[in-house]
Structures are given as structure tokens and as C-alpha cells.
Amino acid sequence: MMQILGDFIERDTSENSDFLMINFSATSTPLKQRWRNNGLSADFLADYLTTFFPCDDDKSLQQRTELKEGVNFVANELLENAMKFNFSASKYPIRLFMGLEKKQILLYVSNYIDASVVNNWQYKLNEILREDTHKLFMEQLIKNDKEQKIDSGLGYLSMINDWNAKFAWKFESVKDDENVQKVTVMAQLS
Amino acid sequence: MEIIRDDYQVQFNSDNNTVLCSGSFRLTGSEYGPIMEILNTVADEQPEFLIMDLTALKFLNSSGINTLCKFVMRLRKNNISTVKVVGSNEFAWQKKSLANFKKLLPSLELEFE
Numbered sequence: 001m002m003q004i005l006g007d008f009i010e011r012d013t014s015e016n017s018d019f020l021m022i023n024f025s026a027t028s029t030p031l032k033q034r035w036r037n038n039g040l041s042a043d044f045l046a047d048y049l050t051t052f053f054p055c056d057d058d059k060s061l062q063q064r065t066e067l068k069e070g071v072n073f074v075a076n077e078l079l080e081n082a083m084k085f086n087f088s089a090s091k092y093p094i095r096l097f098m099g100l101e102k103k104q105i106l107l108y109v110s111n112y113i114d115a116s117v118v119n120n121w122q123y124k125l126n127e128i129l130r131e132d133t134h135k136l137f138m139e140q141l142i143k144n145d146k147e148q149k150i151d152s153g154l155g156y157l158s159m160i161n162d163w164n165a166k167f168a169w170k171f172e173s174v175k176d177d178e179n180v181q182k183v184t185v186m187a188q189l190s
Numbered sequence: 191m192e193i194i195r196d197d198y199q200v201q202f203n204s205d206n207n208t209v210l211c212s213g214s215f216r217l218t219g220s221e222y223g224p225i226m227e228i229l230n231t232v233a234d235e236q237p238e239f240l241i242m243d244l245t246a247l248k249f250l251n252s253s254g255i256n257t258l259c260k261f262v263m264r265l266r267k268n269n270i271s272t273v274k275v276v277g278s279n280e281f282a283w284q285k286k287s288l289a290n291f292k293k294l295l296p297s298l299e300l301e302f303e
Contacts, residue, residue, distance in 0.1 A: 032218070039216045039249075062282075069282045076216065077252055084218075138293065141259050150219035152256035162286035 005125050006168030008186055011097055011108055018100040020048065025093050031083055038083065042076035045098050045107075052100050067189065070163040071098070071105055074187050077155045082111035084151070087180045104190040112180045118171060121183075125156075125169055133160045165189055191228050200225050207237045212246035215254035222257040229261040239272035240265065244288070245303065248281060255287055262294045271297040278303060 013019060022041055027034070046068045055061040075096065082094045092112035099106040113121070128136065137157040144152055159165040166188040174180050192201040198213035209232060217225075232240070250258070265273055275291055277284040279302050291298050 035216075035218060039214065066282045072249070073251075073283060076249075080218075080251065137290070141256070141263070141290075141294070144256055145260055145263050152219060152253050154256050155252040158252045158255055158287065162283065 001173045003122070003171040004168065005122060005171075006129055006186075007166075008168035008170050009106060009188070011106070012099055012101075018052065020045065020098045020100075022096045023093055024095070026091050034083060035080075038076050038079040041079060041096060042072045045075050045096075046072035049098070049100060049105060067105065070165070070189050071107065073163060074159050074165050074189060075107055075109075077159055078107065078109040078185055078187065081155060081185075082109050085113055086111040087114045088112075092180070104188055107187040107189070108184055110182060110184040112174065112182050115179050115181050118181050118183075122169075122171070125167075128156050128160070128167070133157050137161055159187065163189065191231065193224055193228065200228055202228060202232050206241065207239055208241040208243055210243045210246075211258075212244075214249040215247065215257075216249060216251050217253065219253045219256075222253055226257055226260065229257070230264060233261060233264040233268050233270065236268050236270060238270075240270055240274075242273070242275045244284065245276055245278040247277075247284070250283065250287060255290070259290060259294060262291045262298065266295045271295070273297070274299040274301060276301050276303060 011019070024034070024037065049071055050064060050068055053060075053064045053067065055064050075098070079094070079096060086092060086094055094109065094111045097108040099108075137154065140153045140157060143149075144154075156167065160167070168186045170184045170186070172182045172184075174182055193199065194201075195213070198215055198217075199210070201210045202208070203210070209229065262273075273295060275288060275298060277288055277300065285302065288300060292300060
């Protein structure tokens with residue numbers, strides 16, 4: 001079974017497309033030790049893409065800087081989420097894909113989550129797709145201040161509000177394991 | 191009061207009431223605890239004015255945004271209204287993310303150099 005939220009564009013892996021893919025294999029290494037990989041990977045993607053966006057004036061230089069920092073922030077957030085919420089990291093991998101297109105960057109991160117939390121997740125993601133994200137951001141900050149939660153819940157809202165990232169998600173059943181679902185998040189940056 | 195790590199640093203200088211955050215804040219939610227402790231101590235000392243120097247803060251993840259926003263909310267609660275945040279034009283993210291501070295504390299002054 002497959003469910004889509006938002007306008008999901010499939011990855012383009014054809015021979016005449018430019019893309020990068022990083023696979024983090026299933027591991028029993030503690031999260032704290034793997035956390036550094038998020039930043040290193042995000043930095044690498046951001047640096048790499050600049051070669052595809054040459055600039056010849058101040059305006060294009062500014063646009064490239066923004067895109068670079070946007071990709072860095074979004075890739076880092078999506079990897080942090082995937083690492084935090086991946087179901088049984090010792091069994092399932094995490095995959096990051098960056099497609100470089102003429103006028104946009106498409107980032108995809110896939111991981112596996114506990115099937116019992118899918119409904120709750122989808123409810124929250126639909127809220128993000130539907131509602132005013134600036135209002136949601138302020139509400140979440142007030143909630144965090146009262147509840148002292150470790151997880152801020154501000155990641156998607158910051159990516160949308162600060163970097164104009166557009167999101168879609170694909171949820172897929174996993175063969176031979178009904179306890180998990182594969183989730184792929186797509187972020188569109190231009 | 192200070193935290194000095196290879197990747198990031200937080201320092202409070204009581205001579206000029208300045209909180210300095212530098213490096214890359216890419217920590218997990220719980221790792222922000224010691225930073226929050228320093229910031230809470232600063233806010234609870236109720237200084238007459240406060241300067242936040244973020245000019246050398248290269249990166250801030252969403253848990254870091256949460257930490258700094260909570261600090262600004264605590265300043266508001268403690269009636270510390272004379273607050274200046276200094277950022278850098280070098281980092282595009284700062285103009286975007288730091289604008290939230292003004293929504294939380296309208297009297298806060300944001301300056302980029």
C-alpha cells in the first residue's frame with residue numbers, strides 16, 4: 001500500500017540527469033556518534049551544488065549563497081529527523097538523494113518508521129500543508145516553552161518559513177514487516 | 191560562564207553584558223541543555239541591557255532556533271526590553287531566522303554588519 005501527501009515528484013535517475021545519492025547502511029552505532037554525519041553530508045551537498053550554479057554578478061551570487069545555505073539547512077534537518085525517528089537503525093538504512101535540475105533542487109530522504117505512529121504523523125504533516133506555518137511556528141514555540149520538550153517540532157516549519165521549501169511525503173508498506181513503513185520526504189528548493 | 195567546544199562556543203561577558211555564540215550549532219535537542227542553562231542564568235540576573243553577538247554563528251539547526259527563541263521569551267518574561275542582537279550579513283540564514291526574535295520581543299533591536 002502507498003499513500004502520498006502533497007505534490008510528490010518521483011526521483012529522476014535517468015542517464016541525462018544530475019544527482020547525488022548517499023546511503024547510510026543499517027548500523028548499531030549509537031545515534032550520538034552518527035549525528036556528526038548529518039552536518040558533514042549537508043555541508044558536502046551544499047558545496048557540491050555550487051558548481052552547477054555559476055554566477056557572474058552580485059545578484060546571482062546572492063541567489064547561489066541563499067540556495068547553498070537553504071540546501072545545507074534542509075538536508076541537515078531531514079537527516080536529523082531520519083536519524084531520530086528511524087525504526088530499528090540496526091535493521092533499516094537511511095537514504096539521501098539530491099537531484100539537480102535547471103531551476104530547482106529536489107532533496108529526498110527516506111527512512112523507516114514505526115507503523116503505529118503513521119496516522120499521527122500524517123495528521124501533523126497535513127496540518128503543515130494546510131495551515132499558516134508562521135502561526136504554527138509561534139504556537140509551537142509557546143508550547144515548547146511550557147512543556148520543556150526535547151524535540152522542538154520546529155524543523156519543517158523553519159524549512160518552509162525561512163527557506164520556502166515545498167514538501168511532499170510518500171508512505172509505503174514494507175514487504176514481510178507490517179510493523180514498519182518506509183517514508184520518503186521530498187523537499188523542493190528553488 | 192562559558193562553553194568552549196571545537197565546533198561551537200557560548201560565552202557571557204558580564205563586563206559588557208554580551209552573550210557570544212559562535213561556530214556551528216548542530217546539536218541534538220538534549221545537548222542544548224548546558225547552553226540553555228547559561229542563557230537562563232543570564233536572563234535571571236536581570237541585566238539592564240543585553241547584547242547578543244551572533245556574528246560568528248555559522249549555522250543554527252531547528253533545536254538551536256528553539257533554544258535561542260526560548261532565551262528571548264525568558265528575557266521578555268523578566269522584563270529585559272533593551273536587547274540588541276548583532277548578526278552578520280555573511281550568513282543568509284541569519285536575516286531569515288533571527289527575524290523571529292522581534293516577534294517574541296518587539297523592542298529587540300536587530301543589527302547586521
